Amino acid sequence: MVTGISSSPGAIIVVSPHYDDAVFSCGDLLALSPGSTVVTVYTGLPRNPGILTDWDRRCGFASAADAMRARAMENSKALTLLQASGVDLDFLDSQYASPADNGSDLLGDTLASTIARMQPSAVFFPLGLFHEDHIHVSDALIAACYRFPAILWFAYEDIPYRKRTEQVRQRLAQLIDRGIGVTPFHLGSAARYKASAINAYRSQFRGLGYEDGQPVLRHPEQYWRLHSNMELL
Numbered sequence: 001m002v003t004g005i006s007s008s009p010g011a012i013i014v015v016s017p018h019y020d021d022a023v024f025s026c027g028d029l030l031a032l033s034p035g036s037t038v039v040t041v042y043t044g045l046p047r048n049p050g051i052l053t054d055w056d057r058r059c060g061f062a063s064a065a066d067a068m069r070a071r072a073m074e075n076s077k078a079l080t081l082l083q084a085s086g087v088d089l090d091f092l093d094s095q096y097a098s099p100a101d102n103g104s105d106l107l108g109d110t111l112a113s114t115i116a117r118m119q120p121s122a123v124f125f126p127l128g129l130f131h132e133d134h135i136h137v138s139d140a141l142i143a144a145c146y147r148f149p150a151i152l153w154f155a156y157e158d159i160p161y162r163k164r165t166e167q168v169r170q171r172l173a174q175l176i177d178r179g180i181g182v183t184p185f186h187l188g189s190a191a192r193y194k195a196s197a198i199n200a201y202r203s204q205f206r207g208l209g210y211e212d213g214q215p216v217l218r219h220p221e222q223y224w225r226l227h228s229n230m231e232l233l
Contacts, residue, residue: 002033002187005122005152012036013118014084014156015111015125015141017133018093019043019075020201024216025159026124027082027194029187029223034083039114040075041107041137043068043088046096053095059207064096070203078200082193087114094133108140112147122152127171127224129161142178145226154185157222160208160215172224181227 005012012033016022022038023030030036049065061067072088079086089110091097115123123145128138138155145153155175162168172182198213205212 002029005033008035008121011121013115013120013123014038015123015137016040017042017126017131017137019071020078020204021126021134021158023075023078023082023194023197023201025126025156025162026221027197028221029124029156030079030082030084031193031197032187036082036084037087037118037120038075038079038084039087039089039111041089041111042091042093042133043072044090044092044096046092051096055095055207059203061203067203071201074200074203078197081197081200089114094131104136104140107136108144111137111140112144115144115148115151120151122154123148124154124156124223126158127155127162127168129158129167129171130164131158131161134158134161142175142180145180146228149228153226155182155224155226157224159219159221162219162222175224175226179228182224183227185223185225187221187223 002012014022014026014030014036016038019040022040030038045068046064050063052061052063056064056067059067061070075086091107123141125141126134126138128135157168175182195213195217198216
């Protein structure tokens, strides 16, 4: 159980841009919080499911349909190991989408309505480092968090992008400039359970050039509790 957050089922939502992000960046959190929900944003199929992008090819797939089917199965296996449930929002990954396909207003409204329906006590979302999909999700939830003052809000440092320490520093500074206070949030490790879940994402290892999940596990999870200025007064 994570100290200070309700342990009831569904109390914690982790928002994941892609199928692997929640487990890579928050596997310990999920292992310590059975019954949590992972909301994955970019899970949709492009209009032409037979296209083959460079990333999907590097991961060993023959088409977008092949890739998304396999990734969904990998994710289901990982979440089962962590006793978490999954919700897919079916937006298009940026490798498949034109800018018009993923409007920021629609993304923000969909995330807000999902959170309102589920009524969690805490939401964890990506700090938003490097990858445009991560940044879009992060920006949408930064804008939405003011609408849910009863919820505890946390940003997690995106693994493996958190190794870009200057980008982490700049992103935290951006939050402060937007009137959001940030304080570090620490939790215990459940690495044995996280390692098992990470190993489900074999296709991602190929794309990243990893032989196994060890490069992911070498990154410690890092969280930031977000506060409005009024909370800090």
